[in-house]
Amino acid sequence: MFKTGSVRYLTGDGAATSQVEGETMNEQSVHRIQAWSDRKGQNCSREINQLADTNILRCLQCGSCSSGCPFVQAMDLPPNVLIRHLHYGFLDETLRSGTIWICVGCDTCASQCPMAIDIPAVMDALRQKSLASQQPASQPEIIRLHQAILRSIYRYGRAHKLEIMLRYKVRHKAWFEDLDLGLRMLSKRKLHLLPSKVMNVGQVQSLFSKQAHL
Amino acid sequence: MTYQHRSRLPFFPGCSLVTSASENYTSLQAICLQLGFELDEVRDWNCCGSSSAHCLDSGLAASLTERNLALMPTDGPCLVACPNCYKRLRQTFLRIQCSHEERSSFERRWGRPFPERLQLQPFLSFLAGQDLGFLYQGARTALQNLAYVPYYGCMLARPPIMNREPSHRGVMEKVLGQLGGRALPWRHSSKCCGTFLSVARPDLVTPMVQTIMDEAEQAGAECLVTACSMCHLNLEVRCPAGHGLPIFHFSELLALAAGVGNPGEWFNRHLIDPRPLLMAKGMLDRSGRVRH
Numbered sequence: 001m002f003k004t005g006s007v008r009y010l011t012g013d014g015a016a017t018s019q020v021e022g023e024t025m026n027e028q029s030v031h032r033i034q035a036w037s038d039r040k041g042q043n044c045s046r047e048i049n050q051l052a053d054t055n056i057l058r059c060l061q062c063g064s065c066s067s068g069c070p071f072v073q074a075m076d077l078p079p080n081v082l083i084r085h086l087h088y089g090f091l092d093e094t095l096r097s098g099t100i101w102i103c104v105g106c107d108t109c110a111s112q113c114p115m116a117i118d119i120p121a122v123m124d125a126l127r128q129k130s131l132a133s134q135q136p137a138s139q140p141e142i143i144r145l146h147q148a149i150l151r152s153i154y155r156y157g158r159a160h161k162l163e164i165m166l167r168y169k170v171r172h173k174a175w176f177e178d179l180d181l182g183l184r185m186l187s188k189r190k191l192h193l194l195p196s197k198v199m200n201v202g203q204v205q206s207l208f209s210k211q212a213h214l
Numbered sequence: 215m216t217y218q219h220r221s222r223l224p225f226f227p228g229c230s231l232v233t234s235a236s237e238n239y240t241s242l243q244a245i246c247l248q249l250g251f252e253l254d255e256v257r258d259w260n261c262c263g264s265s266s267a268h269c270l271d272s273g274l275a276a277s278l279t280e281r282n283l284a285l286m287p288t289d290g291p292c293l294v295a296c297p298n299c300y301k302r303l304r305q306t307f308l309r310i311q312c313s314h315e316e317r318s319s320f321e322r323r324w325g326r327p328f329p330e331r332l333q334l335q336p337f338l339s340f341l342a343g344q345d346l347g348f349l350y351q352g353a354r355t356a357l358q359n360l361a362y363v364p365y366y367g368c369m370l371a372r373p374p375i376m377n378r379e380p381s382h383r384g385v386m387e388k389v390l391g392q393l394g395g396r397a398l399p400w401r402h403s404s405k406c407c408g409t410f411l412s413v414a415r416p417d418l419v420t421p422m423v424q425t426i427m428d429e430a431e432q433a434g435a436e437c438l439v440t441a442c443s444m445c446h447l448n449l450e451v452r453c454p455a456g457h458g459l460p461i462f463h464f465s466e467l468l469a470l471a472a473g474v475g476n477p478g479e480w481f482n483r484h485l486i487d488p489r490p491l492l493m494a495k496g497m498l499d500r501s502g503r504v505r506h
Binding site: 054070074104105106107108110111112116117121125127131139141142143144145146147149157158159160161165168177178180181184188189190191192196198199203204207208 | 281
């Protein structure tokens with residue numbers, strides 16, 4: 001067979017070019033790559049569709065999602081390009097991307113998508129696959145913040161902002177970042193010393209799975 | 215002028231309203247009381263999981279919202295103050311509603327029937343359904359031609375499962391317009407505030423909030439009005455200290471115009487103090503009390 005690692009592709013315009021190193025490109029090998037890529041892409045798209053309960057194969061590559069996204073400048077793969085990667089089966093590239101962590105799930109893309117693809121749900125599916133794959137993620141500080149928030153929900157049933165901030169800043173080793181802001185917020189009673197708690201915290205804790213990423 | 219008859223309205227506040235945005239809670243309470251509703255917090259509600267639960271664990275996000283749904287009344291309206299909580303609750307509600315399997319698993323898990331006839335109401339939709347005539351009476355000029363830009367953030371954007379629901383774009387402008395406010399056109403009314411990135415990636419959110427503030431100022435606005443406490447916090451926190459227009463919670467302006475509640479207490483909690491603006495407009499006197 002051919003070497004899969006050397007398949008190169010272009011991002012942005014949705015066109016994929018394939019090149020196999022050490023093998024003369026003839027019509028037959030192009031067809032073989034096409035068939036392999038199609039199969040890989042179909043499996044990948046099917047898996048994501050199932051996890052996200054949507055259909056990414058409806059994507060027209062119109063780019064509405066990327067043009068509306070408030071954080072597209074900070075993404076390495078714009079949403080439509082990320083979806084195109086999945087069509088071609090380049091799952092690992094999407095799992096390593098910063099895009100999946102930068103996305104805040106504001107639903108702007110989903111409400112603008114003419115094919116009603118639930119793009120934030122696709123991002124959720126990819127984030128969770130990325131965590132499960134144990135590969136180093138590209139935005140560890142964002143994951144740490146999510147973990148700090150979940151930890152607070154586990155302890156109190158509600159989000160306790162002061163503890164979340166402290167825990168996050170400590171783990172992030174950014175002791176003095178936003179210190180003046182924190183003090184201003186404390187003085188305006190924007191950050192409460194004591195959490196607001198759920199009475200039946202045990203019930204909330206039972207909702208967390210054993211392998212919860214705290 | 216208050217209603218003689220008051221009915222109790224089940225209410226889901228969300229984590230922000232009971233802590234960092236308690237001024238939003240008390241002003242909302244004051245205006246609802248004026249409309250004839252006493253807010254009745256859902257007993258022992260929990261966090262809807264915010265953005266973090268669905269990012270890291272979809273199953274957990276679903277269970278957290280399901281627990282809340284199981285605590286809500288089986289019939290009738292339930293006011294949901296936080297637009298983000300509303301999206302999570304409504305999404306889960308619709309998903310369970312249209313699946314027999316999900317419904318029976320909900321009923322097995324929580325030991326009660328699925329609240330089929332529960333009407334989750336975000337604040338804007340609740341307000342759009344009220345007769346506000348009596349609120350407007352005598353308060354037609356209450357806001358003294360206050361020039362503002364409405365900031366909806368991402369609350370009007372919805373996942374595909376909710377895209378048949380009515381949009382409430384324009385509710386803030388309509389109601390505040392009747393109370394003597396003046397909405398200005400601008401292009402950032404539905405731009406996301408950055409939610410958790412404000413903490414994890416301030417380098418991305420600070421310039422964005424700066425642009426939002428600059429353009430509000432260029433549009434000629436004296437302040438911003440938002441109906442989401444998360445947006446309110448992010449805009450206040452990430453605009454450089456001393457450079458920024460005051461930001462009001464929608465509920466604060468409503469209560470201020472109706473002359474109910476204790477505005478001094480709310481405004482004391484803002485990082486950008488709106489009192490100098492309100493005093494200059496003649497809506498507050500020099501001691502910070504409401505002028506009628």
